[in-house]
Amino acid sequence: MPTIDGPRLLSDLYALRKFGEYKTGAHRPTFSPEDIQSRHWLSQRLTDAGLTAEIDGIGNVYGLCQAPGQKLLLGSHLETQNHAGWLDGALGVIYGLEIARALGGGIDVAAFADEEGHFGGFIGSRSFCGALTDAEIGGLADRNSGVSLNDALASAGFAGRPRRQVDPARYRGYIEAHIEQGAELEDKGLRIGVVTAIVGSRRFRIMVEGQQNHAGTTRMAVRRDAGVALARLSVAIHDLFPTIAGPRTVWTMGRILIDPNQPSIVPGRADALFQFRDTDSAVLDRLEAALEDLVATANQGPCRITLQDRSRTVPAAMDTGFQAALDRAAEARCPGLHQRMPSGAGHDAQILSSRLPSAMLFVPSIGGISHHWSENTSDDDIVLGCQVLADACADLLRA
Numbered sequence: 001m002p003t004i005d006g007p008r009l010l011s012d013l014y015a016l017r018k019f020g021e022y023k024t025g026a027h028r029p030t031f032s033p034e035d036i037q038s039r040h041w042l043s044q045r046l047t048d049a050g051l052t053a054e055i056d057g058i059g060n061v062y063g064l065c066q067a068p069g070q071k072l073l074l075g076s077h078l079e080t081q082n083h084a085g086w087l088d089g090a091l092g093v094i095y096g097l098e099i100a101r102a103l104g105g106g107i108d109v110a111a112f113a114d115e116e117g118h119f120g121g122f123i124g125s126r127s128f129c130g131a132l133t134d135a136e137i138g139g140l141a142d143r144n145s146g147v148s149l150n151d152a153l154a155s156a157g158f159a160g161r162p163r164r165q166v167d168p169a170r171y172r173g174y175i176e177a178h179i180e181q182g183a184e185l186e187d188k189g190l191r192i193g194v195v196t197a198i199v200g201s202r203r204f205r206i207m208v209e210g211q212q213n214h215a216g217t218t219r220m221a222v223r224r225d226a227g228v229a230l231a232r233l234s235v236a237i238h239d240l241f242p243t244i245a246g247p248r249t250v251w252t253m254g255r256i257l258i259d260p261n262q263p264s265i266v267p268g269r270a271d272a273l274f275q276f277r278d279t280d281s282a283v284l285d286r287l288e289a290a291l292e293d294l295v296a297t298a299n300q301g302p303c304r305i306t307l308q309d310r311s312r313t314v315p316a317a318m319d320t321g322f323q324a325a326l327d328r329a330a331e332a333r334c335p336g337l338h339q340r341m342p343s344g345a346g347h348d349a350q351i352l353s354s355r356l357p358s359a360m361l362f363v364p365s366i367g368g369i370s371h372h373w374s375e376n377t378s379d380d381d382i383v384l385g386c387q388v389l390a391d392a393c394a395d396l397l398r399a
């Protein structure tokens with residue numbers, strides 16, 4: 001079995017954190033100066049590892065192995081959420097770099113641009129999978145600064161370069177290591193998670209139209225209070241969903257706006273964003289049908305409620321053969337301290353799984369914290385995760 005170099009792995013992760021270092025985390029939004037520097041740094045590290053490095057026209061960084069034979073593609077993303085953690089994304093990329101060095105062949109590395117969605121949704125991995133058009137790129141802009149994606153690519157020096165697309169014949173598959181971003185592994189005293197599937201989500205806007213009026217003179221019997229209608233619908237959803245959801249379904253009404261949101265005015269409008277996630281499309285279908293029924297029932301009251309479809313992603317099943325290889329490797333390195341689990345967060349692997357057999361490995365997040373500068377994983381767990389992935393890669397490339 002290959003042996004990874006733990007101190008070398010950690011020192012590369014520390015070096016990457018220097019780009020946009022913020023407290024113990026990093027602030028590296030997509031195509032910020034620090035992010036662009038980190039892409040060039042990675043490119044040099046991949047070259048030093050004997051790979052042919054390239055940054056393509058969407059900002060994806062690749063390290064390509066020139067030896068013959070099928071490859072495994074390892075990777076994740078380099079950019080971070082604002083003032084966020086040092087391992088989200090970085091872990092999977094630097095694991096790829098270290099395993100390419102440790103195995104000495106058979107590994108390609110990729111850092112997919114903008115997984116964190118500063119400009120769009122999974123633009124780097126979708127570009128690689130042939131699911132991003134120039135027209136869509138032309139319509140995207142940074143959600144904070146408003147700078148267009150094309151301008152950002154031009155300033156970075158990446159505009160006009162070809163966008164590399166996956167050659168499925170080249171690859172045995174794609175494996176992405178990632179921090180768990182939850183506390184399940186830690187709570188159970190486990191050290192490795194093998195992902196079974198990445199959840200799909202459905203997101204809706206709920207719009208309620210009532211009648212704005214005076215809070216003192218409008219009799220209760222004639223009111224069309226949009227705030228009350230939305231509150232009732234929210235309670236109905238939260239009462240019904242537990243009875244029809246799957247064991248790990250989650251649902252969230254993350255934003256509620258009441259208009260005009262004043263103490264002495266009966267609200268004339270209300271607006272909410274609602275989403276639910278599960279790994280099973282049948283469960284998602286059932287919840288969506290139930291939501292439509294609840295809205296239809298609510299519409300028998302004094303207000304008009306409409307449901308607008310905002311976005312949906314399909315659940316992505318991970319390759320069962322890859323899961324088995326990761327299980328075997330984990331059992332050899334940390335017997336009994338690993339489990340299979342779904343991913344509640346989205347990852348590039350859900351995009352890659354449409355073109356290549358794909359899998360994910362999780363390491364524990366201390367306190368379950370992520371998307372925050374204090375995000376962390378113990379050095380021992382970081383090193384163990386890389387060794388387990390290296391073993392599984394060697395196993396899969398031999399098969």
Ligand SMILES: [Zn+2]
Pocket residue numbers: 077088089115178
């Ligand atoms: Zn991530």
